[in-house]
Ligand SMILES: [Ca+2]
């Protein structure tokens with residue numbers, strides 16, 4: 599019970615002090631502290647301009663803070679409607695590094711993976727995203743925006 603209160607308070611604080619553009623949602627610090635694997639650190643649900651702009655647009659930022667490389671091969675993100683964003687085959691994240699998973703088309707790199715979908719996945723006002731490993735097991739869940747209320 600106590601922890602829920604702390605998390606809720608942190609979410610309010612993040613929403614008020616974020617300083618980021620609207621449509622960007624950061625995972626509260628209280629939540630990042632208890633993840634034991636890669637996690638959803640940020641959702642840019644409404645990017646500046648077209649959310650499906652090539653090489654840009656809406657995306658999810660994955661991060662992990664462990665001392666070892668995290669192998670994300672075959673992992674994917676799923677929203678409340680069952681839409682999928684694939685993290686990619688053979689994708690890894692170095693300790694302390696971040697990886698952007700984009701809905702739009704673009705050139706894959708160590709920092710970004712592009713799904714090349716023709717419709718948006720990340721609801722601008724709020725959604726529930728689940729990060730799943732290659733076996734489909736839930737690794738992390740982040741309800742952002744109005745879905746968090
Ligand atoms: Ca969007």
Ligand SMILES: [Ca+2]
Nearest residue numbers: 644645647649
């Ligand atoms: Ca937009």
